[in-house]
Amino acid sequence: RFEKIWLIFGVGALLLFLTVLGVSAFYLGNQPPSCLVTIDPEQVDTTAPFNKPGLNKVEGKDWDYELVYVASAFSYNPVKVEVPLGSTVKVMATTKDVIHGFEVTGTNINMMLEPGYVSEYVAKFDKAGEFLIICNEYCGAGHHMMSSRIEVV
Numbered sequence: 378r379f380e381k382i383w384l385i386f387g388v389g390a391l392l393l394f395l396t397v398l399g400v401s402a403f404y405l406g407n408q409p410p411s412c413l414v415t416i417d418p419e420q421v422d423t424t425a426p427f428n429k430p431g432l433n434k435v436e437g438k439d440w441d442y443e444l445v446y447v448a449s450a451f452s453y454n455p456v457k458v459e460v461p462l463g464s465t466v467k468v469m470a471t472t473k474d475v476i477h478g479f480e481v482t483g484t485n486i487n488m489m490l491e492p493g494y495v496s497e498y499v500a501k502f503d504k505a506g507e508f509l510i511i512c513n514e515y516c517g518a519g520h521h522m523m524s525s526r527i528e529v530v
């Protein structure tokens with residue numbers, strides 16, 4: 378009789394976990410909150426701010442810098458940037474071709490770059506060191522070679 382109670386408890390817990398997993402996957406999969414601004418993928422090189430990838434100081438905003446990336450198979454532009462320690466940075470990225478990932482290891486920055494959309498994330502860099510940017514969406518033969526570096530100094 379005790380076995381029966383445990384069995385019900387076990388099955389109940391399993392169903393609860395599956396529900397939570399399903400709901401979170403559904404929301405995350407359908408609503409990437411970072412992809413709200415659109416861009417013509419063929420005009421990336423001539424559309425601001427993507428015509429000048431890299432770190433730009435800004436005034437009068439909630440962040441100190443804008444860090445602009447253009448991804449394409451199989452690299453990120455820029456390949457390396459230096460970010461001043463303690464600064465708040467708005468990372469803005471897009472892709473010229475296929476879907477790429479944009480994960481900055483050791484931080485909360487983990488975005489999906491979709492053609493036609495701008496992905497944005499505001500982060501504070503309060504830890505010194507080198508942070509690797511990697512592509513975590515399979516994008517073709519050179520997928521594993523895609524990387525860039527942020528040096529926080």
Ligand code: CUA
Binds near residue numbers: 451513517523
């Ligand atoms: Cu770009 Cu994988």
